Amino acid sequence: MTKKIKVGIIGSGNIGTDLLMKIQRSDVLECEIFVGRNLNSKGMKVANKAGIRISDKSIQFFIDEPEAVDIVFDATTAEFHKKHAPIFSGLGIKVVDMTPSKIGDMCVPAINLAKCSNSYNVNMVTCGGQASIPIAYTIAKTYPSVRYIEVVSVIASKSAGPGTRDNLDEYIENTENGLKELTGCEHVKAIINLNPADPSIDMQTSIFAQIEECDISLLEEPIKNMVEVIQKYVPGYKVAIEPVYENSRLMIMIRVKGLGDYLPSYAGNLDIINCAAISVAEAMADNLLKERGGNA
Amino acid sequence: MPKILISDSTLRDGNHAVRHQLSRHDIATYAEAAEDAGIGVLEVGHGNGLGASSMQVGLSKETDTTVLETARKQLSNTLLGVHVIPGFATKERDIQNAIDIGVDVFRIASHVTEADITQRHISYVREKGKKVFGVLMMSHMANVDVLVEEALKMEYYGAQGVIIMDSAGTYMPSDVAERITALRAALEGVVGFHGHNNLSLAVTNSLEAIKCGASMIDGCAKGFGAGAGNTQLEPLIALCGRLGYDTGVDLYKMLDASDVAKTFIDEIPTIAPTSIISGLSGVFSGFLKRVEVVSKEFKVDPRDVFLRLGELKVVAGQEDMIVKVAIELSKKGA
Numbered sequence: 001m002t003k004k005i006k007v008g009i010i011g012s013g014n015i016g017t018d019l020l021m022k023i024q025r026s027d028v029l030e031c032e033i034f035v036g037r038n039l040n041s042k043g044m045k046v047a048n049k050a051g052i053r054i055s056d057k058s059i060q061f062f063i064d065e066p067e068a069v070d071i072v073f074d075a076t077t078a079e080f081h082k083k084h085a086p087i088f089s090g091l092g093i094k095v096v097d098m099t100p101s102k103i104g105d106m107c108v109p110a111i112n113l114a115k116c117s118n119s120y121n122v123n124m125v126t127c128g129g130q131a132s133i134p135i136a137y138t139i140a141k142t143y144p145s146v147r148y149i150e151v152v153s154v155i156a157s158k159s160a161g162p163g164t165r166d167n168l169d170e171y172i173e174n175t176e177n178g179l180k181e182l183t184g185c186e187h188v189k190a191i192i193n194l195n196p197a198d199p200s201i202d203m204q205t206s207i208f209a210q211i212e213e214c215d216i217s218l219l220e221e222p223i224k225n226m227v228e229v230i231q232k233y234v235p236g237y238k239v240a241i242e243p244v245y246e247n248s249r250l251m252i253m254i255r256v257k258g259l260g261d262y263l264p265s266y267a268g269n270l271d272i273i274n275c276a277a278i279s280v281a282e283a284m285a286d287n288l289l290k291e292r293g294g295n296a
Numbered sequence: 297m298p299k300i301l302i303s304d305s306t307l308r309d310g311n312h313a314v315r316h317q318l319s320r321h322d323i324a325t326y327a328e329a330a331e332d333a334g335i336g337v338l339e340v341g342h343g344n345g346l347g348a349s350s351m352q353v354g355l356s357k358e359t360d361t362t363v364l365e366t367a368r369k370q371l372s373n374t375l376l377g378v379h380v381i382p383g384f385a386t387k388e389r390d391i392q393n394a395i396d397i398g399v400d401v402f403r404i405a406s407h408v409t410e411a412d413i414t415q416r417h418i419s420y421v422r423e424k425g426k427k428v429f430g431v432l433m434m435s436h437m438a439n440v441d442v443l444v445e446e447a448l449k450m451e452y453y454g455a456q457g458v459i460i461m462d463s464a465g466t467y468m469p470s471d472v473a474e475r476i477t478a479l480r481a482a483l484e485g486v487v488g489f490h491g492h493n494n495l496s497l498a499v500t501n502s503l504e505a506i507k508c509g510a511s512m513i514d515g516c517a518k519g520f521g522a523g524a525g526n527t528q529l530e531p532l533i534a535l536c537g538r539l540g541y542d543t544g545v546d547l548y549k550m551l552d553a554s555d556v557a558k559t560f561i562d563e564i565p566t567i568a569p570t571s572i573i574s575g576l577s578g579v580f581s582g583f584l585k586r587v588e589v590v591s592k593e594f595k596v597d598p599r600d601v602f603l604r605l606g607e608l609k610v611v612a613g614q615e616d617m618i619v620k621v622a623i624e625l626s627k628k629g630a
Contacts (some may be wrong), residue, residue, distance in 0.1 A: 150350055152350070152352045157410060162412070164528055165410075165412050165413050168383055169387055173386065191352055191383060193383050196407055196409045196410060196546055197610070199407075204616075206616045241623070251351075251616070251619075
């Protein structure tokens with residue numbers, strides 16, 4: 001049996017609990033500890049039932065047992081991560097930050113997985129960022145003269161927990177930062193809309209771009225390739241509306257169906273950011289295993 | 297005489313009808329007329345509020361900063377108001393900018409079941425010492441108990457009142473009476489009503505709201521607004537006078553203001569067939585222009601598009617669904 005890298009999760013909400021379920025399927029990651037503030041929370045009960053060690057000591061757990069894990073997923077909030085980041089850094093624990101804290105290196109695996117697998121703190125941008133930035137990046141590569149990129153995500157109301165609802169401004173800012181940094185386009189805009197439709201709708205993200213002259217046939221191949229790369233770590237990712245171009249305006253719509261681990265499959269938003277996080281954590285783990293294998 | 301605060305959204309909700317193309321000249325001339333008429337609050341900006349100019353819901357002719365500065369110069373007694381939807385507008389980028397320009401009233405809006413996304417924006421405005429109201433859009437999509445619960449959340453966050461919008465123009469007077477009565481009993485602050493005229497009931501519904509305890513009413517000159525338009529201010533103010541409600545608005549000067557509005561209203565709102573379908577289906581009337589354009593492009597019946605959008609329970613901000621539905625229908629028809 002291959003050795004696994006020990007990881008921890010801090011934050012026992014929707015994101016943290018769904019990550020736990022995904023880690024249990026990983027060949028290289030093993031969840032050593034599930035940390036929150038309240039042993040009676042829904043997520044804690046799920047973890048406890050799965051036989052995972054749990055703690056309600058928040059960040060203090062890692063200070064007390066710095067050797068317990070090599071990688072931690074921070075699924076708290078941006079405000080908490082600002083306090084956690086220097087602590088994890090001091091303890092030598094690698095961080096996959098699920099919050100829109102703007103601290104670590106912006107990570108979208110389809111674009112920069114190799115680079116991020118060597119970082120100490122990676123930021124997973126936002127769910128909408130994970131869905132839209134790879135397409136925006138492809139558009140900007142094909143049409144470097146793109147003047148404006150706008151991304152609009154609609155997520156099911158039921159998939160947005162209190163943390164998400166409280167962090168809409170941070171969501172917008174972090175998505176816009178990720179877009180700018182990874183596409184090189186200076187003029188960007190992000191919009192998020194919670195949809196209360198019942199039954200819940202799947203997550204959808206529209207990507208708009210302002211391009212003077214656009215031959216959409218040139219985008220066909222690069223977008224198809226990009227979608228295939230993303231589908232390797234997010235199986236439910238697909239193009240819902242192929243590129244449409246009118247009046248200098250290019251539009252593409254993506255739909256993300258979740259794996260249905262902790263929340264039902266409509267929560268593609270939860271799934272895409274978590275699948276991306278697992279993907280980078282596994283790459284980090286591969287590096288660590290290689291280093292250790294080499295030293296043995 | 298009971299006092300009624302008139303919130304004039306000619307330069308905000310009206311902007312939907314001209315795809316957010318109102319110019320600084322339009323804003324300056326109408327703001328001057330509204331001030332002169334004694335309007336309580338004048339809302340200004342993109343139809344979807346601060347920070348909403350976008351490909352998704354339409355790019356504005358003027359920036360938020362330009363329109364707010366332009367209106368600010370014309371107003372002294374009339375308060376300057378803005379509409380804010382979290383998810384479009386952020387506190388630091390948009391709300392703070394509006395505060396710096398001198399906006400007096402912030403109306404923080406969400407879909408009727410999503411009031412909790414307004415918490416941080418409402419409390420931010422309140423901490424800065426500005427007037428803040430909560431707005432529940434598409435209020436017909438929740439039952440009365442849920443509506444009251446969501447309004448109470450907004451009040452708890454710091455809102456000094458809550459306005460319910462009949463965004464699709466679907467209410468009957470009895471629907472309005474039931475909701476406003478329940479809100480009046482539950483809330484401490486102001487209760488407001490924002491009507492749309494799809495089924496020709498906007499003025500009637502507004503008067504019904506006042507009768508049941510609402511003290512803030514939204515409307516537009518000439519009924520300017522998306523689809524069949526908003527509550528028309530001129531008859532509303534005339535009837536308030538007749539019924540003995542004090543709006544503080546001078547009727548003749550309001551009539552003059554409506555003539556000023558005529559200079560930028562391309563088409564006086566009428567109850568078009570699609571507006572009736574919108575009212576019956578309960579779909580946001582702001583979708584109308586886009587539905588017409590897209591339906592033409594894909595050669596489908598806009599009435600079918602609306603009914604399908606109603607079945608899908610789309611909400612404002614999902615304008616991209618119009619294209620999707622039109623494509624689906626055109627494939628079916630082909």
